[in-house]
Amino acid sequence: YWETYTKMNSEKSISSLEIIKKQIAELEIDAGQKKGSVKLIAVSKTKPMDQIKPVLDEGQSHFGENKVQEGVLKWQELKEKNKTIDLHLLGPLQSNKVKKVFGIFDYIHSLDRNSLAEKISDEVQRKGFCPKIFIQVNTGLEQQKAGIEPENLYEFIKTIRKFMSLNIVGLMCIPPINDIPEKHFKFLKKLADENGLPELSMGMSSDYKAAIKNGATYIRVGTAIFGSRQ
Numbered sequence: 001y002w003e004t005y006t007k008m009n010s011e012k013s014i015s016s017l018e019i020i021k022k023q024i025a026e027l028e029i030d031a032g033q034k035k036g037s038v039k040l041i042a043v044s045k046t047k048p049m050d051q052i053k054p055v056l057d058e059g060q061s062h063f064g065e066n067k068v069q070e071g072v073l074k075w076q077e078l079k080e081k082n083k084t085i086d087l088h089l090l091g092p093l094q095s096n097k098v099k100k101v102f103g104i105f106d107y108i109h110s111l112d113r114n115s116l117a118e119k120i121s122d123e124v125q126r127k128g129f130c131p132k133i134f135i136q137v138n139t140g141l142e143q144q145k146a147g148i149e150p151e152n153l154y155e156f157i158k159t160i161r162k163f164m165s166l167n168i169v170g171l172m173c174i175p176p177i178n179d180i181p182e183k184h185f186k187f188l189k190k191l192a193d194e195n196g197l198p199e200l201s202m203g204m205s206s207d208y209k210a211a212i213k214n215g216a217t218y219i220r221v222g223t224a225i226f227g228s229r230q
């Protein structure tokens with residue numbers, strides 16, 4: 001039964017992936033953006049490799065996980081064999097997990113504080129390379145949500161550029177659930193422009209189209225590809 005179930009899920013994932021890729025291509029044209037300028041991150045958190053592998057075999061190369069340990073367990077071996085996989089850490093990062101991140105994740109989307117930036121910078125010195133990093137911005141000023149507050153962003157970036165060797169590529173946000181996402185996407189785009197950052201990680205299953213219309217260059221899509229999570 002499990003095999004049939006997994007096969008069914010995989011087929012669904014692959015057809016969803018094709019639909020989303022087609023939508024991205026159309027939205028890129030509408031927005032006057034170059035083909036391939038929007039990268040699709042397939043968010044595979046909590047999903048078993050049995051369901052993920054067929055999507056990988058279909059040519060999908062960017063995958064997202066929320067937890068460092070889950071990323072290591074699921075992807076370490078595969079990544080050693082397949083150098084084309086780009087793995088993204090989307091969830092909050094604790095300072096004591098930074099070392100682990102370097103062996104496996106190509107992107108970090110959740111840098112949001114000075115102490116973490118310093119830890120990453122130390123590890124860059126040791127390793128001689130740096131993952132691509134997004135600064136997460138708490139655009140909705142939500143108490144429970146990670147991300148730096150917008151008013152502190154400029155100073156944070158200034159400090160990083162002056163004292164640290166970090167590869168900051170752009171900004172990331174997760175709009176509040178009960179708000180209009182467009183407002184937050186536009187705001188994040190403005191902040192990125194003001195700070196000379198080219199990449200924008202924004203848009204999930206429910207709002208990736210709006211995100212692309214507002215300048216997203218990386219969209220993070222889980223449920224719409226892999227189905228709902230437990």
Ligand SMILES: *Cc1c(COP(=O)(O)O)cnc(C)c1O
Nearest residue numbers: 043090204205220221222223224
């Ligand atoms: C889980 C998660 C996603 C994907 O969410 P879906 O609604 O399933 O597409 C994207 N970004 C972050 C930070 C996440 O934690």
